[in-house]
């Protein structure tokens with residue numbers, strides 16, 4: 001029997017299982033990650049971060065990221081299986097991130113997943129990374145009710161999304177230029193802080209005063225979009241101007257002022273969204289959502305409105321494979337997923353709204 005025909009038969013059985021065992025693989029940027037879940041139960045979560053490798057370049061170098069994924073991925077998958085106490089015979093489904101992200105980095109995960117699927121004869125599915133950031137919350141907080149607002153703030157995305165259900169989304173506002181995390185990283189670099197800049201800025205901001213005025217990323221009171229590039233330029237200009245005038249720059253104050261204007265802008269736009277769409281909950285996701293000052297600001301703004309705010313544990317804010325497994329399980333429950341053949345390709349610019357339904361499989 002042809003590979004794909006056998007996979008179709010196996011996949012139909014997986015869809016009927018109460019708690020399918022899913023092996024998820026993520027390699028879209030600089031984290032090589034694998035996880036095994038059984039239904040809603042997280043059995044393992046392994047992440048190999050390349051941060052130390054990219055630190056000296058001040059950001060992720062795509063070619064170096066791909067090469068390191070290629071070296072690391074077999075061990076990471078093996079470790080995830082062993083920590084979960086599962087053999088390949090016990091895995092029902094392989095799920096892999098196919099976009100959005102760095103083309104070469106994605107290719108390593110997708111190629112590995114295809115090879116493993118073929119060799120072990122396990123059905124393969126392709127998962128959208130941004131949806132994974134949202135869906136990890138379903139494993140942690142099964143009580144989340146639709147519809148809700150999701151704030152996605154990461155190194156590649158900044159958006160406020162009205163989530164109607166597992167497969168229907170409406171982007172209410174999004175960045176018109178840089179992503180929020182990207183802005184943190186760039187500002188950190190001009191402040192002389194290492195990559196990734198977000199946690200470093202958070203640390204020194206605690207020692208500073210928010211006494212410098214920078215332009216808000218919620219730049220237009222009539223829209224819900226963000227712009228981070230003007231803010232980034234304003235911070236760079238502030239530092240250069242002071243240096244030219246031989247004035248000392250208090251980096252703690254710059255970090256505190258920058259963080260304050262970013263988070264006030266986010267809360268301002270979230271508040272606008274909440275006025276338009278009265279939802280029961282707000283869900284946070286993405287690397288910047290691990291910032292405790294942002295969490296506090298959102299809590300302050302929405303607790304009085306009796307809106308339930310869901311904060312993913314810090315380790316699930318940044319890239320991991322549990323989020324890919326979580327999205328897979330959510331799609332299985334909704335019967336909104338199809339298997340892939342071995343011609344699966346990556347899509348570096350995949351949109352949040354794109355759900356991969358493979359017509360051929």
Ligand code: KG4
Nearest residue numbers: 154155156181196198199287288291318319
């Ligand atoms: O979600 P993530 O790991 O990668 C993407 O999918 O993009 O997010 C990484 C981004 C980086 O830009 C990093 O600086 C930022 O999240 N970040 C933070 C914090 N921790 C990570 N930004 C602000 N405060 C933090 N504590």
